Amino acid sequence: MRQFVHPSSSDIRLESVLHALSDPVRLSIVRQLAREGEATCAALDGGRPKSSMSHHFRILRESGVVKTRNEGTSHMNELRSHDLENVFPGLLTAILNATPNI
C-alpha cells in the first residue's frame, strides 16, 4: 500500500492503453471517472471483490490511464486525461464518446 507505479507520459505505450481499455470492467471504471472526475476504489467496485478491483486498478495505473493518490485510508483515482491527450491526441475522447453497449 505504498507507492504506486505511474509511468511518465513518455513511457505510456499505445498497446498497453488499448489493452487496459479492452476490458469491460476497466472501461466502465474509466467512463465513471470521466463523468465524476475522481473516485475512490470502493466507489467504483460495482459489488466486485476488492482483490479483483485492485488488479484492474493496477492495470489502469501501470498503463498510464489512471492516477491514484492516497487520501487517508482510501485511494483516490482520476483519469490522466491531459497526459493521454498529449501522447495520443483524441484517443480518450473518441473512446469516451463511444456509446456503451446496450
Added chain:
Amino acid sequence: MRQFVHPSSSDIRLESVLHALSDPVRLSIVRQLAREGEATCAALDGGRPKSSMSHHFRILRESGVVKTRNEGTSHMNELRSHDLENVFPGLLTAILNATPNI
C-alpha cells in the same frame, strides 16, 4: 476458405476493437493497411507463419477492423475506416496518429 465473418457496423463492439488493436502484430498490420490502402495476407506477414497470421486476421475481421475479400487464391484486406468512423468517430484516426513505439 469460404465466407468470412464480418460484423455489421452496428455489431462492432468497442471492447473488441480495442482488444484487436492492443496486439503489436495486429497494430502493425493496421498501420500498414492505413498506409497502403489494401494488401494481401502474404504481404503483411513479416515472415511469420501463415497460421499465426491467419489467426490475427480473423481477430481483426471479427472485431470489425478489417474487411477481407477473395481475390483469386489470395485474400485482399482493407481497413473498415468508414464503418469505424461512423461507429466510433475519431478512434481509428487517433490510433493511427499515435507514433509507433521506437
Added chain:
DNA sequence: GCTATTGTTCGAATAATATCGAACAATCGA
C-alpha cells in the same frame, strides 16, 4: 487433371489474464 500458390482450420503447447478468498498494511478515530 495435376501442380503450385495462398490461406484456413485443427490440435496441442505455452503464456498471459481474470477471479477471488485470505492474509497483510496503512490510516483514522475513539
Added chain:
DNA sequence: TCGATTGTTCGATATTATTCGAACAATAGC
C-alpha cells in the same frame, strides 16, 4: 492502543490468447 475501514498482495484456479506445424480447401494456369 484497539478497532474499523480501505486497499494491496499472495496464492491458487480457471479462462482466454498466442504460437505454430501439419493437414486441408480453393483457385489459377498449364
